[in-house]
């Protein structure tokens with residue numbers, strides 16, 4: 001039985017062809033945007049910080065050294081920088097600033113008990129449902145008042161508004177998973193760390209909102225499973241897409257070496 005992640009569902013809505021190439025044809029590409037690379041390194045630094053927190057508080061300088069080490073170890077030739085005039089060091093320094101700001105805001109990291117870091121979850125969309133879901137929660141916490149908290153780090157440069165987060169599908173989807181797997185999670189808070197702005201935003205979901213989300217996701221999975229055409233859809237996403245050579249709307253551009261993607 002197939003299992004669906006929220007990024008997979010979002011990907012289908014953004015471009016059905018890219019979805020097919022990744023999830024149906026399973027064509028691997030190692031190219032990635034520097035923004036995604038930075039995001040991964042930030043997540044790794046946070047995971048290490050909170051794993052170590054069970055034993056000690058990692059000093060900021062040690063955390064930054066860890067971040068720089070994994071940055072150097074994981075850097076590869078397929079990391080693409082699309083913004084003209086920007087270098088890898090610009091992005092590395094940006095990530096350092098994110099870590100410094102986060103560290104100063106949350107030190108000494110005693111805001112509850114860690115229940116899971118990069119926690120992989122698998123769950124049915126509803127009891128007895130044929131729709132199987134999966135996801136990875138950046139950090140799952142038990143707050144001092146007994147609420148479960150789903151923490152998500154965002155390193156992007158777009159600032160979401162509160163109304164957008166109140167309808168955000170990703171953390172609502174994770175809430176369904178958490179309350180399925182841990183029925184004692186009666187109260188769940190959704191928390192975004194928007195580290196480019198040194199800002200934390202929160203939201204909650206009512207039972208009705210979660211039911212609406214279940215219906216929306218079930219409808220989307222039905223649509224994916226009935227899809228036959230998988231048409232390309234041009235958008236800003238194309239600038240970070242590694243499948244230009246397989247895409248009818250972009251492949252004619254591949255032959256022009258060094259073509260800017262903006």
Ligand code: SF4
Pocket residue numbers: 015017018232233234235237238241242243244247248249250
């Ligand atoms: S280049 Fe754009 S339209 Fe083509 S597959 Fe990638 S995202 Fe879709």
